[in-house]
Amino acid sequence: MTYIVFILSTMFVVGFLGFSSKPSPIYGGVGLIISGGVGCGIVMNFDGSFLGLMVFLIYLGGMMVVFGYTTAMATELYPEVWISNKAVLGGLMVGLVMELVLVFYVLGEVYGDVVTEFSDLGDWVVYDMEDYGFVNSEAVGVSSLYSYGAWLIVVTGWSLFVGVVVIMEITRGG
Amino acid sequence: MNPFALIIIMLTVVLGTLIVMTSSHWLMVWIGFEMNMLAIIPILMKKYNPRSMEACTKYFLTQATASMLLMLAITINLVHSGQWSTMKPLDPTASIVMTLAMAMKLGLAPFHFWVPEVAQGIQLSSGLILLTWQKLAPMSILYQISPTINSTLILTLSILSVAVGGWGGLNQTQLRKIMAYSSIAHMGWMTAAMMFSPMMALLNLVIYIILTTTTLMMFMMNSTTTTLSLSHTWNKTPLLTTAILATLLSLGGLPPLSGFLPKWMIIQELTKNDNIILPTFMVITALLNLFFYMRLTYSTSLTTFPSTNNMKLKWQLNPTKTTIYLPPLIILSTLILPLSPMLILLE
Numbered sequence: 176m177t178y179i180v181f182i183l184s185t186m187f188v189v190g191f192l193g194f195s196s197k198p199s200p201i202y203g204g205v206g207l208i209i210s211g212g213v214g215c216g217i218v219m220n221f222d223g224s225f226l227g228l229m230v231f232l233i234y235l236g237g238m239m240v241v242f243g244y245t246t247a248m249a250t251e252l253y254p255e256v257w258i259s260n261k262a263v264l265g266g267l268m269v270g271l272v273m274e275l276v277l278v279f280y281v282l283g284e285v286y287g288d289v290v291t292e293f294s295d296l297g298d299w300v301v302y303d304m305e306d307y308g309f310v311n312s313e314a315v316g317v318s319s320l321y322s323y324g325a326w327l328i329v330v331t332g333w334s335l336f337v338g339v340v341v342i343m344e345i346t347r348g349g
Numbered sequence: 350m351n352p353f354a355l356i357i358i359m360l361t362v363v364l365g366t367l368i369v370m371t372s373s374h375w376l377m378v379w380i381g382f383e384m385n386m387l388a389i390i391p392i393l394m395k396k397y398n399p400r401s402m403e404a405c406t407k408y409f410l411t412q413a414t415a416s417m418l419l420m421l422a423i424t425i426n427l428v429h430s431g432q433w434s435t436m437k438p439l440d441p442t443a444s445i446v447m448t449l450a451m452a453m454k455l456g457l458a459p460f461h462f463w464v465p466e467v468a469q470g471i472q473l474s475s476g477l478i479l480l481t482w483q484k485l486a487p488m489s490i491l492y493q494i495s496p497t498i499n500s501t502l503i504l505t506l507s508i509l510s511v512a513v514g515g516w517g518g519l520n521q522t523q524l525r526k527i528m529a530y531s532s533i534a535h536m537g538w539m540t541a542a543m544m545f546s547p548m549m550a551l552l553n554l555v556i557y558i559i560l561t562t563t564t565l566m567m568f569m570m571n572s573t574t575t576t577l578s579l580s581h582t583w584n585k586t587p588l589l590t591t592a593i594l595a596t597l598l599s600l601g602g603l604p605p606l607s608g609f610l611p612k613w614m615i616i617q618e619l620t621k622n623d624n625i626i627l628p629t630f631m632v633i634t635a636l637l638n639l640f641f642y643m644r645l646t647y648s649t650s651l652t653t654f655p656s657t658n659n660m661k662l663k664w665q666l667n668p669t670k671t672t673i674y675l676p677p678l679i680i681l682s683t684l685i686l687p688l689s690p691m692l693i694l695l696e
Contacts, residue, residue: 334384337361344391
């Protein structure tokens with residue numbers, strides 16, 4: 176259970192391999208779903224229960240659903256699955272071998288610095304300097320996004336709005 | 350494009366660059382780059398033909414990869430230093446990855462392959478924004494990380510860029526591709542200066558932007574995209590042939606024009622630091638740049654190129670294009686050199 180984040184990270188990368196070896200998008204969506212679910216697990220292991228469920232709700236339940244419907248509309252007659260095309264299979268195999276090598280390299284340093292970095296959360300939590308009492312630190316983080324990070328909210332909201340404007344402008348055609 | 354949408358998109362392009370230039374948090378820098386890239390895509394796609402869609406796709410893919418590398422560099426810096434501030438020196442690994450990311454965004458060799466193809470597939474006005482405004486944000490990031498840039502990497506990028514920019518532009522007749530290779534070569538000069546004196550790199554950037562704006566605006570005035578149609582300038586606007594001559598020679602770096610000032614300053618800074626071979630090589634490859642600018646001026650200004658009889662009466666017709674700010678830009682792009690003693694203020 177100490178290495179659960181490590182295992183989930185490996186599954187995360189393997190899920191990414193599933194779509195970056197470029198099968199047809201319908202099959203790539205499977206890789207995205209697996210990676211999304213596993214990513215939720217990783218976030219939850221760092222006390223991020225709200226954000227993890229947000230990944231499932233908004234990312235998988237919102238964006239992925241739209242992506243799935245779009246690729247279902249734009250499907251081709253003979254879609255490529257991972258084993259139908261040698262290039263896709265080769266890419267997947269190369270990625271898997273590289274990931275395996277990386278995993279064995281990291282596990283080979285089990286008694287060294289690398290693993291203690293995984294279980295030490297101090298680097299990743301910026302607002303850990305204060306004492307929040309009995310409030311979950313993640314809730315403090317989410318709420319400080321709206322107080323200290325107001326500018327970030329403004330910029331992100333504007334980016335989303337401009338994203339929609341840009342997409343409608345591009346797909347408008349002549 | 351709908352004016353309301355155009356205003357929003359232009360505002361976002363400007364806002365993205367300003368956010369990159371003024372942020373103290375690395376995540377905001379990345380957000381600024383993404384905003385900039387997202388909003389410039391419809392500007393690059395003013396005409397809806399497959400060629401411009403292909404150019405937009407190539408631009409989007411390379412810039413998205415570069416943003417991804419930037420995010421990797423930010424994450425590496427976070428793991429090693431534990432903070433997100435841009436004011437602190439970067440971890441060496443993060444510095445290398447970030448330099449590569451900025452090199453991809455600027456179009457430095459060996460990541461230069463997208464620049465001529467994207468420049469060729471879009472309108473002249475979009476090419477103007479691509480080659481001038483889009484260079485501001487990556488150069489500001491390179492300026493901020495210049496104390497910790499790996500010198501081997503940046504000088505390799507610089508040497509390759511001046512060589513590719515010189516030799517690549519030799520076989521071109523399309524003006525947009527010529528300006529793209531000119532941009533690659535000038536970026537090479539800027540990154541060489543960045544090693545020793547970032548201020549001279551900024552000077553080169555400002556003068557390069559003025560020169561490129563002038564040149565592209567003159568091309569836009571005649572709506573020329575090929576050398577052949579540029580050679581008809583003496584029929585349409587004879588006064589512009591002189592301006593094209595002066596501006597192109599300035600772009601090639603000839604004294605006593607403005608374009609010589611950044612090259613002179615950069616060579617001075619390099620030789621002050623006991624570098625002799627590098628500036629010699631850069632000057633020799635700048636001659637290649639000068640050759641294809643001279644070829645343009647030969648067919649445009651120095652000879653009255655033959656044309657059909659219909660073309661010969663175009664100067665009698667009233668011009669329909671407005672020349673926004675062109676006279677001051679022409680003066681700025683040719684006559685700044687006597688102001689060079691003002692650079693003593695930088696000491």
